[in-house]
Amino acid sequence: MKLLLDTPIWIWALLEPERLSPEVRRALQSENSEIWLSPISVWEALILAEKGRISVKGDLHAWITQMLEATPRREAPVTHEIAVMSRSLSLEHEDPADRFLAATAHVLELTLVTADERLIRSGDFAVLRN
Numbered sequence: 679m680k681l682l683l684d685t686p687i688w689i690w691a692l693l694e695p696e697r698l699s700p701e702v703r704r705a706l707q708s709e710n711s712e713i714w715l716s717p718i719s720v721w722e723a724l725i726l727a728e729k730g731r732i733s734v735k736g737d738l739h740a741w742i743t744q745m746l747e748a749t750p751r752r753e754a755p756v757t758h759e760i761a762v763m764s765r766s767l768s769l770e771h772e773d774p775a776d777r778f779l780a781a782t783a784h785v786l787e788l789t790l791v792t793a794d795e796r797l798i799r800s801g802d803f804a805v806l807r808n
Contacts, residue, residue, distance in 0.1 A: 679806075680712045681705060682754060682783050684792035685719040685775060687808060689732065692748055702791055702808045716754040716782050720746070722775040754782050767803075770796045 683691070690697040691706060698706070705711050720742060727734045727741070734741045756778065763781035764774075776797060783790040783803040790797060793808035 679705065679708070679710060680714060680786075680788045681806065682714045682716065682779065682786070682788040682790050683719065683751075684779055684790060684794060684797070685722045685726075686793060687791045688715060688719050688745075688749065689723060690808075692745055697808075699808050702806060705791070705806055713749070713751045714754045714786075714788055715746075715749060715751040716779055717756055718775050718778040718782070754786060754788070756782075757785070760785050767800060769800055769802075 687698070687702070695703065706713065723732070723745070724738065724742060726732045727738055760778065760781045763785050764777040767777065767780050767784065769777060769780060776794065779790060779792075780797055780800060780803055782788065783805075787804075789804040789806050791806045791808065792798060798805050798807050
């Protein structure tokens with residue numbers, strides 16, 4: 679299974695794995711799973727840290743580097759097709775990070791791992807609910 683991690687799932691997997699459901703933990707640890715991460719999640723994590731919505735000790739860029747090194751993953755590209763699709767999906771909100779992640783899942787045929795009910799309800803892409 680090709681799994682695209684929503685930003686909170688990525689952070690929880692590394693820093694608060696107890697927040698992940700047993701099903702998500704199994705999927706992330708499965709030899710049959712391919713983990714994907716979008717640069718949009720890195721961008722969103724930086725913004726959340728800058729706003730104080732997530733706590734980072736020490737240098738922010740060093741923290742992101744450590745997070746990326748600890749994540750076995752494929753990098754999901756941000757393409758023109760994904761940018762266009764981000765505006766075409768039927769999502770309940772306008773959050774740009776969520777729109778790009780949803781469009782990435784849709785275009786690349788990945789399963790988005792998320793706890794966000796608004797993304798889960800979309801139906802425009804495959805979802806693994808946390």
